[in-house]
Amino acid sequence: MASLGSGALIFALVVCAYGIGASVYGVRNDEDRWIESGRRAVYGLALVLLVAFIVIEVAFLKNDYGFNTVADTSSATTPLFYRAAAVWSSQEGSLLVWALLSSLWSSLALFLVKGKMREVAAYAAAILLAFDGFFIALAIFYANPFNTTSPKPLEGAGLDPLLRFPAMIIHPPMIYSGYTLCIVPFAFGMGALIARRVDTEWITATRRFALAAWLFLGVGIVLGALWSYSELGWGGYWEWDPVENAALMPWLMMTAFLHSAMIQEKRGMLKVWNSSLVLAAGTLAITGTFLVRSGVLSSIHAFGGATLGVPFVILIGLMIACSIYLVVSRREQLSSSHRLDSLFSRESVFLLNNIVLVGLCFVIFWGTFFPLISEMATGQAASVGAPWFDRYTVPLALILVLLSGIGPVIAWRKASVANVKRNFATPVLAALATLIVLLALGVTSKLFALVMFCLAAFTIGSVTQELWRGTRVRSNATGQVPPRALLGLVGRNRRRYGGYMTHVGIAMLFVGVAGSSSFMHAAEPRLSVGKSIDIGGYRMKYIRPTASVTAKNDAAETGATLDLGAVLRVSKKGRYVTTLRPSEGYYDSDEAGVPPESVGHLIAGTPVSHVTLSSNPLRNVWAAIEPDLQAPKLQRIIAAGNKTIPIDKPEDGMIALAVLAREYLAHPQAAKFNLRVQPLLMWIWIGAIIVAAGGLIALSPTPRTVVRRVSVRAARRRAESGLARA
Amino acid sequence: MNPARKRTIRLTVALSAAVVLAGALIYTSFSASDPTVSPSQLIAQAVPGRHYELTGKVLAHSVRHEGEVLDFSVKDRAGEAAVPVRYTGEVPDPFKEGREVVVTVEKQDDKYVAERNSLITKCPSKYKTAPPKGKPY
Amino acid sequence: MSPLAAALLIMLIATVAAIVAGPLSVLKRRQPPRHAMLAELEAQREAKYRDIRDAELDHEMGKHSEQDYEEIASTLRSEAVEILNRIEALQREGEEEARAEAAGGEPPSTR
Numbered sequence: 004m005a006s007l008g009s010g011a012l013i014f015a016l017v018v019c020a021y022g023i024g025a026s027v028y029g030v031r032n033d034e035d036r037w038i039e040s041g042r043r044a045v046y047g048l049a050l051v052l053l054v055a056f057i058v059i060e061v062a063f064l065k066n067d068y069g070f071n072t073v074a075d076t077s078s079a080t081t082p083l084f085y086r087a088a089a090v091w092s093s094q095e096g097s098l099l100v101w102a103l104l105s106s107l108w109s110s111l112a113l114f115l116v117k118g119k120m121r122e123v124a125a126y127a128a129a130i131l132l133a134f135d136g137f138f139i140a141l142a143i144f145y146a147n148p149f150n151t152t153s154p155k156p157l158e159g160a161g162l163d164p165l166l167r168f169p170a171m172i173i174h175p176p177m178i179y180s181g182y183t184l185c186i187v188p189f190a191f192g193m194g195a196l197i198a199r200r201v202d203t204e205w206i207t208a209t210r211r212f213a214l215a216a217w218l219f220l221g222v223g224i225v226l227g228a229l230w231s232y233s234e235l236g237w238g239g240y241w242e243w244d245p246v247e248n249a250a251l252m253p254w255l256m257m258t259a260f261l262h263s264a265m266i267q268e269k270r271g272m273l274k275v276w277n278s279s280l281v282l283a284a285g286t287l288a289i290t291g292t293f294l295v296r297s298g299v300l301s302s303i304h305a306f307g308g309a310t311l312g313v314p315f316v317i318l319i320g321l322m323i324a325c326s327i328y329l330v331v332s333r334r335e336q337l338s339s340s341h342r343l344d345s346l347f348s349r350e351s352v353f354l355l356n357n358i359v360l361v362g363l364c365f366v367i368f369w370g371t372f373f374p375l376i377s378e379m380a381t382g383q384a385a386s387v388g389a390p391w392f393d394r395y396t397v398p399l400a401l402i403l404v405l406l407s408g409i410g411p412v413i414a415w416r417k418a419s420v421a422n423v424k425r426n427f428a429t430p431v432l433a434a435l436a437t438l439i440v441l442l443a444l445g446v447t448s449k450l451f452a453l454v455m456f457c458l459a460a461f462t463i464g465s466v467t468q469e470l471w472r473g474t475r476v477r478s479n480a481t482g483q484v485p486p487r488a489l490l491g492l493v494g495r496n497r498r499r500y501g502g503y504m505t506h507v508g509i510a511m512l513f514v515g516v517a518g519s520s521s522f523m524h525a526a527e528p529r530l531s532v533g534k535s536i537d538i539g540g541y542r543m544k545y546i547r548p549t550a551s552v553t554a555k556n557d558a559a560e561t562g563a564t565l566d567l568g569a570v571l572r573v574s575k576k577g578r579y580v581t582t583l584r585p586s587e588g589y590y591d592s593d594e595a596g597v598p599p600e601s602v603g604h605l606i607a608g609t610p611v612s613h614v615t616l617s618s619n620p621l622r623n624v625w626a627a628i629e630p631d632l633q634a635p636k637l638q639r640i641i642a643a644g645n646k647t648i649p650i651d652k653p654e655d656g657m658i659a660l661a662v663l664a665r666e667y668l669a670h671p672q673a674a675k676f677n678l679r680v681q682p683l684l685m686w687i688w689i690g691a692i693i694v695a696a697g698g699l700i701a702l703s704p705t706p707r708t709v710v711r712r713v714s715v716r717a718a719r720r721r722a723e724s725g726l727a728r729a
Numbered sequence: 730m731n732p733a734r735k736r737t738i739r740l741t742v743a744l745s746a747a748v749v750l751a752g753a754l755i756y757t758s759f760s761a762s763d764p765t766v767s768p769s770q771l772i773a774q775a776v777p778g779r780h781y782e783l784t785g786k787v788l789a790h791s792v793r794h795e796g797e798v799l800d801f802s803v804k805d806r807a808g809e810a811a812v813p814v815r816y817t818g819e820v821p822d823p824f825k826e827g828r829e830v831v832v833t834v835e836k837q838d839d840k841y842v843a844e845r846n847s848l849i850t851k852c853p854s855k856y857k858t859a860p861p862k863g864k865p866y
Numbered sequence: 867m868s869p870l871a872a873a874l875l876i877m878l879i880a881t882v883a884a885i886v887a888g889p890l891s892v893l894k895r896r897q898p899p900r901h902a903m904l905a906e907l908e909a910q911r912e913a914k915y916r917d918i919r920d921a922e923l924d925h926e927m928g929k930h931s932e933q934d935y936e937e938i939a940s941t942l943r944s945e946a947v948e949i950l951n952r953i954e955a956l957q958r959e960g961e962e963e964a965r966a967e968a969a970g971g972e973p974p975s976t977r
Contacts, residue, residue, distance in 0.1 A: 037889075207913065269920075383764050
C-alpha cells in the first residue's frame with residue numbers, strides 16, 4: 004500500500020502542474036473552461052492527497068512498521084488516539100498533512116467564490132497549487148512518508164511522551180490550518196494584483212478568508228500555550244521562543260488586515276497597505292513553517308534537519324520579491340484619492356491599531372531573527388532574552404487594549420467631540436473605579452499590571468455600554484424584550500458585535516497575563532516528607548510519596564512504565580484548599596547503549612513531568628515534582644536489575660521496577676518541587692474562548708433576508724428622497 | 730494651513746517617531762543580547778563577567794548531581810572542545826548525555842557558572858518538541 | 867506494487883482526470899467584461915448598504931451630532947444612488963445586447 008501512497012503523491016504533483024497550466028492559460032486567453040478545469044484541479048488534488056493521507060493513517064492504525072514514519076513515531080503501546088495523531092508528529096507526515104489541509108482550504112475558498120472574481124480566482128488557484136506543489140515536492144524528494152523498510156521492524160519507537168496530551172494533538176492541525184489559511188488571502192492578494200483588480204469585490208472576499216485564518220491560527224497558538232502550561236514542567240505559557248513567535252507574527256498581521264480592510268471596503272482607501280499586509284502575512288506564515296522545520300534558529304523546537312532550509316529560503320525569497328514587484332508595478336491601480344473625513348473617527352482608531360500591531364510584529368520579528376541579524380552585522384550571533392521582548396511588547400499591548408476600548412465607542416467617518424465625551428463617561432468611570440479599588444487593595448507596586456487592569460475595565464465598560472444602549476434602542480424600536488432585542492441586535496450586526504466580543508476577550512486575556520506574571524509567587528524547594536512551604540499565602544505540605552508501575556503493554560493514558568510522585572496538601576490560613584498530586588513519569592527508551600528490556604531501559608526514555616493544578620478564576624495553584632532517582636539505594640536496585648534480569652523475560656524487568664517503587668515509597672528522598680501560585684491565570688483561557696466566539700460570530704454570514712429587505716427598502720427611500728432633493 | 734500640508738506634517742512626525750523608536754529598539758537589542766557561542770568559541774573569547782549563550786552537546790560521562798548542583802560538560806557539536814558548566818535550577822526532562830543544550834553561562838575565575846534556570850534541552854531531531862527552560866517570569 | 871494498490875491508483879487517476887476534464891468539453895461563451903464590472907458594482911453596493919446601516923446604528927446610539935449625521939447620510943445616499951444608476955445602466959446595456967443578439971442572430975462582441 005505504500006506504493007499507492009507514493010504513486011498518489013507523484014500524481015498529486017502532476018495535478019498541481021496541470022492546474023497551474025490550465026488556470027494561467029485559461030485566464031490569459033479568456034477561456035472559461037480552462038479556468039474551470041484549473042479550479043477543479045484543486046478539488047482533484049484534495050481528493051488525491053486525501054487518499055494518500057488515508058494510506059498513511061491506516062498504516063499508523065494498523066501498526067505497519069514497514070512504513071519508516073510509523074516505526075519512528077509509533078509503537079504497539081501508544082494508545083490508539085495518539086497513534087492516529089502521530090501522523091503529524093514527524094517531518095514527513097506533517098508535510099503531507101500541510102499539503103492536504105492547504106488543498107482542502109483552497110478547494111473551499113475557490114468553491115465559495117465560484118462565479119465571482121473570475122480572473123483573480125484563476126490566478127489564486129494557480130498560486131495555491133504552486134504552494135501545494137512545493138510541499139508535495141518536498142515530501143517526495145526530501146521526506147517521503149511512504150518510505151519503507153524491508154523486512155518490517157517488529158516494534159516502533161513510540162510517540163514522544165510529551166505529545167501524549169490532547170491539546171498537543173489538536174495543536175498542529177490547528178496551526179497548519181492557520182498557516183494554510185493564511186496562504187489563501189495571500190494567493191487572492193497576488194491574484195488581485197496580477198489581474199489589477201484590487202477592488203471591493205476582492206477585499207470583501209479576502210477579508211472573510213483572513214478572518215478564518217486568524218481564527219484557526221489564534222486557536223492553535225492558544226492551544227500551544229495551554230499545552231506548555233499544563234503539560235511541561237516549567238509552569239509558564241509563553242516564552243518568546245522563535246516558534247511561538249513564528250505563529251504570532253502572521254496572526255498580528257491578519258489582525259491588522261481585518262481592521263484596515265474595513266476602511267478599504269467603506270472608503271476605497273489603503274489599497275497598497277492592505278495588499279502589503281495580506282502578502283506579508285502569507286510570507287510570515289511560510290516563514291513560520293520554515294522556522295519549525297529547519298534548525299536555523301536556536302530554539303527548543305528542533306524539528307527536522309537543515310536539508311529543508313534551502314528550498315524554503317528560496318520560496319520565501321521568491322514570495323518577497325514577487326510581492327514587492329507586484330505592489331510597485333500596480334501602484335497606479337492601487338492609488339486612491341479618498342481621504343479620511345476626520346481624525347476623530349473609527350477609521351483613525353483602526354489606523355492607529357494597525358500601526359501598533361505592525362510595530363508589535365516588527366519588534367517580535369527583530370527579536371526572533373536577531374541571532375541571524377547580529378551575525379550578519381557583527382559576525383557574532385547573539386540572542387535577546389524574554390525580558391527584551393517584554394520591555395517592548397508590554398507597552399504596545401497596553402496601547403492595543405486602550406484602542407480596543409476606544410474603537411467601539413467612536414463613530415465611523417466623523418465623531419463629534421461632544422458626543423464622544425458623553426459616550427466615554429461610563430468606560431472612564433469603570434477604569435477609575437477599578438483603579439481606586441486596586442489601590443485600596445494595596446496593589447501599588449506593579450505599575451504595568453495596574454494600568455492593564457484599568458484599561459481592561461475601560462474596554463469591557465465601553466463594550467458593555469454599546470450592548471446596553473444598542474439593546475435599549477432596538478427594544479424601543481421593535482417592542483421586543485431586552486434579551487430578544489440583544490440577540491436581534493447582534494444577529495443583524497454580526498461583524499460589529501462579534502468584533503466587540505473579541506475585544507472583550509482580548510482585554511480579559513491580558514488581565515490574565517498581567518495577573519499571572521506580575522503577581523506570581525514561585526518557589527523551587529527541596530522538601531522531604533512532612534515538610535511544608537509557604538508560598539503566595541498558601542501552605543503546601545508534602546504528605547506522602549506516590550509510586551506506580553504499569554506494564555509495558557498497558558494501553559493506559561500515557562504508557563509510563565514508572566510513575567513517582569507526591570501528595571501535596573494545600574491549605575490557606577489553616578483551612579484545607581485542595582490536594583495536588585504531581586508526579587514524574589518514566590518511559591521506555593529506544594536509545595542504544597542500554598540493553599533492551601533491562602530495568603534501566605524501561606525508564607531511560609524521556610521522563611515527563613505530570614503537573615497538577617488547582618484552577619479557579621481567582622488563582623491557579625500549580626505544582627510539579629522532580630523525584631530524586633539518584634539516591635544510592637535506588638541506583639543499586641536499577642544496577643542489580645540490569646545485571647540479573649534476563650533480557651528475554653521483560654515481565655521480570657517490571658518486577659524490578661516494582662521493587663524500586665516500593666523502596667521509593669518506604670524511604671523517599673527529599674524531592675525537588677516547582678510550585679507556583681498564579682493569580683487570574685484562568686482568564687487567559689476564558690478570554691481566548693471569548694475571542695474565538697467573537698470571531699465565529701463575525702464570520703457567520705448575516706441572513707441574506709435581513710440585508711436584502713433592509714437595504715432595498717432603504718435604498719429606494721433614500722434614492723427617492725435624494726433625487727427629490729436634487 | 731491647507732489640508733495637504735497638514736497631512737505632510739503629520740506623516741513626517743509619524744515617520745520620525747517610528748524611526749526613533751526603531752532606532753531605540755535596534756540599539757537595545759545589540760546591547761541587551763548575549764552572544765551565542767559554541768564551546769570552542771567560548772574558550773577562545775570568554776571574558777569574565779559577560780554572559781554567553783552556550784550551545785552544544787552534553788559530553789558523555791560528564792553529568793554529576795551534587796545536591797542542588799548539576800555539573801556537566803558541553804562539547805562542540807562537531808569537534809572535541811568541551812567546557813565544564815556548573816548549573817543550579819530546574820533541569821528539563823529530556824536532559825541527558827548526548828542531547829543538545831543551550832545554557833547561559835558566565836566565566837568566573839576558571840569555571841563557567843550557569844545562570845539559574847537557563848538550561849534548555851532540545852529533543853533529538855526525530856521528535857517534534859522539547860520542553861523549554863524552566864524560567865519563571 | 868500490489869495489484870490492489872495499482873488498481874486503486876488507476877481508479878484515482880481516472881476519477882481526477884474525469885473531474886478535471888469535465889469543463890473542457892463544454893464550449894462556453896466568453897463572458898463580456900461588463901459582467902466583471904457588474905459584479906464589482908454589486909459588491910460596492912453591498913458595502914455601501916452596510917455603510918448606511920452602520921451610520922444609522924451609530925446615529926441611533928448617539929455617536930453623531932445631528933448635523934454630522936445629516937451630512938454623512940446624504941453623502942452616503944448620493945453615493946449609493948450613483949452606484950445604483952451605474953448598475954442600472956450596465957444592466958440595460960446587457961439587455962440591449964441580448965435583444966440585438968436574439969434579433970440579429972449574431973454572437974455579441976466580446977472585446
